[in-house]
Amino acid sequence: MNKKTRLSFWIRTAAVLGCFVGMLGCQSRPLAWFGKESIAARQRSLAQTPMALAKQESPRPLPPIVTTGGGSVSAMTAADSGNDPSKPGRVIQVQHTVPVGDPQGLDSFSVPRESMTMIAPPSYGPAMPSGPTVMPPRSQSTHSCPTCNAMQGGNYQPVFPHFRRETTACGVTASYGECVPCPTVESFAVPRQSDPQEYLFDGGDREPIVRVRKDDSLSGLDPEDTVIQYVTEDGKSNVESGCRVAIYAPRFASVRKKTSVIESGIAQRLQATTRPDGPGQFIEQLPSRNVTQPVKSIQRNDVRVVEAVRDRNLTTPAEMVLPMLEISDAFKPYEDLALIKRGDLRSTDPARLAKAIAAARAWSNVDELQVIVDGQEAIEVSSALNTQELRVYETKGARIRLCKVASEQMANPGDIISFTIRFDNVGEQPLRNLVITDSLTPRLEYVADSQKSSLDADFSSKPNVVGSEILRWELKSGIKPGDGGVIRFDCKVR
Amino acid sequence: MFKRVSFPTLLVTWIAAIAMCLLAAIASARAQEGSRGRLAPGTQPLLRDSMPPGEIGAIQLLRKPELRGVWQAVELKGPEGMRLSMADAGQFTDDLAESRIAVMVGYVYRMRLTGLPYQEDSALYPTLEVIDRIHPPPEREHRFPIPIEIDEDDINEALRGGMVMRVVYLEDNEVAEPVETVGRPQRVLDLRPTQDALRTADQLGRPVAILRIGSRVPNVSEGQDWDNFLFGCPAWTTLKPIPTKQMLIDRGNLPATANTGSISDRR
Numbered sequence: 001m002n003k004k005t006r007l008s009f010w011i012r013t014a015a016v017l018g019c020f021v022g023m024l025g026c027q028s029r030p031l032a033w034f035g036k037e038s039i040a041a042r043q044r045s046l047a048q049t050p051m052a053l054a055k056q057e058s059p060r061p062l063p064p065i066v067t068t069g070g071g072s073v074s075a076m077t078a079a080d081s082g083n084d085p086s087k088p089g090r091v092i093q094v095q096h097t098v099p100v101g102d103p104q105g106l107d108s109f110s111v112p113r114e115s116m117t118m119i120a121p122p123s124y125g126p127a128m129p130s131g132p133t134v135m136p137p138r139s140q141s142t143h144s145c146p147t148c149n150a151m152q153g154g155n156y157q158p159v160f161p162h163f164r165r166e167t168t169a170c171g172v173t174a175s176y177g178e179c180v181p182c183p184t185v186e187s188f189a190v191p192r193q194s195d196p197q198e199y200l201f202d203g204g205d206r207e208p209i210v211r212v213r214k215d216d217s218l219s220g221l222d223p224e225d226t227v228i229q230y231v232t233e234d235g236k237s238n239v240e241s242g243c244r245v246a247i248y249a250p251r252f253a254s255v256r257k258k259t260s261v262i263e264s265g266i267a268q269r270l271q272a273t274t275r276p277d278g279p280g281q282f283i284e285q286l287p288s289r290n291v292t293q294p295v296k297s298i299q300r301n302d303v304r305v306v307e308a309v310r311d312r313n314l315t316t317p318a319e320m321v322l323p324m325l326e327i328s329d330a331f332k333p334y335e336d337l338a339l340i341k342r343g344d345l346r347s348t349d350p351a352r353l354a355k356a357i358a359a360a361r362a363w364s365n366v367d368e369l370q371v372i373v374d375g376q377e378a379i380e381v382s383s384a385l386n387t388q389e390l391r392v393y394e395t396k397g398a399r400i401r402l403c404k405v406a407s408e409q410m411a412n413p414g415d416i417i418s419f420t421i422r423f424d425n426v427g428e429q430p431l432r433n434l435v436i437t438d439s440l441t442p443r444l445e446y447v448a449d450s451q452k453s454s455l456d457a458d459f460s461s462k463p464n465v466v467g468s469e470i471l472r473w474e475l476k477s478g479i480k481p482g483d484g485g486v487i488r489f490d491c492k493v494r
Numbered sequence: 495m496f497k498r499v500s501f502p503t504l505l506v507t508w509i510a511a512i513a514m515c516l517l518a519a520i521a522s523a524r525a526q527e528g529s530r531g532r533l534a535p536g537t538q539p540l541l542r543d544s545m546p547p548g549e550i551g552a553i554q555l556l557r558k559p560e561l562r563g564v565w566q567a568v569e570l571k572g573p574e575g576m577r578l579s580m581a582d583a584g585q586f587t588d589d590l591a592e593s594r595i596a597v598m599v600g601y602v603y604r605m606r607l608t609g610l611p612y613q614e615d616s617a618l619y620p621t622l623e624v625i626d627r628i629h630p631p632p633e634r635e636h637r638f639p640i641p642i643e644i645d646e647d648d649i650n651e652a653l654r655g656g657m658v659m660r661v662v663y664l665e666d667n668e669v670a671e672p673v674e675t676v677g678r679p680q681r682v683l684d685l686r687p688t689q690d691a692l693r694t695a696d697q698l699g700r701p702v703a704i705l706r707i708g709s710r711v712p713n714v715s716e717g718q719d720w721d722n723f724l725f726g727c728p729a730w731t732t733l734k735p736i737p738t739k740q741m742l743i744d745r746g747n748l749p750a751t752a753n754t755g756s757i758s759d760r761r
Contacts, residue, residue: 015508019515194629197666197700223668250628251665252641253681253698256648257543257691260656410631410638414676442672467672494674 197250200411200443200493202226202419203404204244212237216433223439223466228423231433232398242402247417248410249493251443399427401484402436411493416447419491424484432478436487440468443494450490455479457487543659543692547621547706548725550692551600554625565596566627567639567733568703570605573646577609581724594639594733599624601728610649618652620644620707621725626700628664636733640703643680648707657708663695664702 046052201224208220210227216237218229229239277294400423407418421438425431436457440446446469451459457473464470473487499507541550555562570578570593577589581604589608597603607618622642630638640662648658660682675681683698685691695701714720721727742748 016511019512195664195700197664197668198628198630200667248631248634248638249667250630250638251667251670251675252662252702253665253683254643254660254662255683255685255691255695255698256661257659257685257687257689258651258656259659259687260651260654410634412637441667441670443667443670445672445674494670494672494676 198248200247200249200441202245202247202406202438202441202444203242205241210239210241212239216435218437221437221439221470223441223464223468226402226404226421226438227436228400228402229433229435229437230398230400230431232431233429236398237433238398240400240402242404242421242423245404245406245419247406247408247493249412249415249443251413251494398429398431400424400431401426404438413493415493417444417491417493419489421487422484423479423487425479425481428481430478430480434475434479436473436475438471439464440471440491442466442468444468444491445494446471447490447492451487452489453485453487455485539690539693541692543661543690543704547623547704548602550704551602551623551625555600558626561599561627564599564627565635565731566599566624566702567594567596567635568622568624568642569594569639570622570642570644572607572644573611573649575609575611576607576644579606579608580730581605581727582730583727584721584724590732592732592735594636594735595730596635596733597622597624597730598728599627602725603728603730604724607644607649610653611646613649613653616653617711618649618707619712619723620652620705623704623706624702625704626702628702636736639733641680642703642705644705644707645679645682652707657706659691660705660707661691661695661701662703662705663699665699 203224203226205225205227206222208222210218210220210225212229213219216229218227218239221227224244225241227239227241229237231237403422405420405422407420408415411417419438421436423434423436446461451471451473453459453473453475456476458476460472460474461469462472471489475485479485541553572578578593579586579589580595581587586606601623603622605620605622607620608616610616610618624640628638628640642660642662644660648660651658662680671681673681683694685694692701692704712720712723714723737745737747739748743750
């Protein structure tokens, strides 16, 4: 290997290693780590370390309280530092000093020890009065909010906040450097729990998003989805979804397991007993050295025989060996069911649920028609879902609004719920070839011949993958800007 | 050892190497992401159906402190003629006129069933353990009780000396079976004795109550054992009956010509 080849080898090796190090580094430290704000944040965080705080404070001789042969520990009590011991957040500083009797002097502590700062446990309540606190107030956050970080007097700032946007306990989202003051917390009541499994949802557009294929058919139409499909004046086919309603309708089922006690006639007996009655042999020729004294047994130990055993075994009757679970699995409608079971949807479901419940609650207090016209929630949802498409609509001038409401907020099995779909052309150009599609959840059954449409439409229904139906209205005429229509239909809760 | 290679070959080799590194990194990240929510093989569940009555409820109260002191409405149903009484203050009450009661989550309630079909002289003493709650809208808790149904199969099996365990679960509405349930008995999935009823119910939904039928005759009638048999008689209360539409009409709260539209008559 000549010199050139060896150099080339090392360059290649270094490049590969550099590639790996770079990749690993990028996973943990994005470029924002080197930003000005991030550097300033790190400096501020370093300034809060006990060592930095100890440097900032003026040195003061501390009275030693314990002196042992090895060294001494001096303590600055709360009274010395001006803190009231009864107040929360008082400082108890314990500082190590050089051992007195150590002839080596400073050499025994090659590493300077940090002074330990202990914070007294906080008390929950109003903000602490001004006074010497552990954490000096920062310039960015002068408010004292007990919910930001109660353990440190309400001044909370993440160390490396660039990696995520922090949401404080009061729900205020703030990026680094701005600790938004939380609103006044009046009560610490536990929010009302809820479970999306207890609700029936209908409307909106779940993942995956509904798309229009080239042949005007829809892909990604899940159960619960309600979408409207239209063609703009320039021939572009679009699809939009509306709001989502939630109906409280829990349904219960049960699993049963039967176990029984069976009797078995297993009797356990002794196979043989040995009863030495007497010596079996006499040796007459020689005086016997060993005399075997035949001793009759005084007492006979009876071995009680187990006559019957009641054994608790698990029976497997033939009629119970039904692989119903596997059959039930076959009904699972979505491929992402595993994700649901793993809990990946848990983070999103409460948010969706809260929105749907809030919407349903708002609509329940006023008349139905009025709600549809003034459905502020629906407008927000529609525009928030399709922000990118909204830009297109502004230039093209085509936009549609779809809103769905239910007549009941809660239902038992057997109840009939009326749904109303309102669609409006809120854009600036007429729309044609409008098709409204509603895929029902498995627990909703369409009541035959209950649909009514304010506009002339061809209605059809076909089963969907979960055993319910896909309802489809194909409007025969287009709608002008500002016009709209209403569709009503009934469903029975299974 | 190393040959001099042309620049295009070197370039292609480098690009291929970087691409493979990237693919490996992505694959490992995806693998980690995929296995995040799964249980490791051999994981033992915390709750099993073989636990004695009360243990599951106690663990639930430890796991979910918000369940402490929560009242949950349940509705007990049985075959025609079956009478029900609950343990209260060391003895069984008279037969309940209303089968809709409210019990506390996490406690075990001893009941007495009499008037069993074809077994008038027999009595069964099942236990009910509510291990979770549901969240109906405020002031509508009585409208959504957890239905606890006892059918003749359960009674016959218990009278034969068997042990019947029913785990009632809240169905997941997204994967619910599209079947009609109105006016029909509660759907039951019979398990093999080797299967864990609690675990199966957890796969199908959220278990909320456990009913155990199997104790026919209490072997004690007083003393500490009797208190243990009654599980300390936790508190329960009856709920007001929900008026039917005819009852409302009879009381004058509803016009007789009320529209029989979509409004539920059980509001």
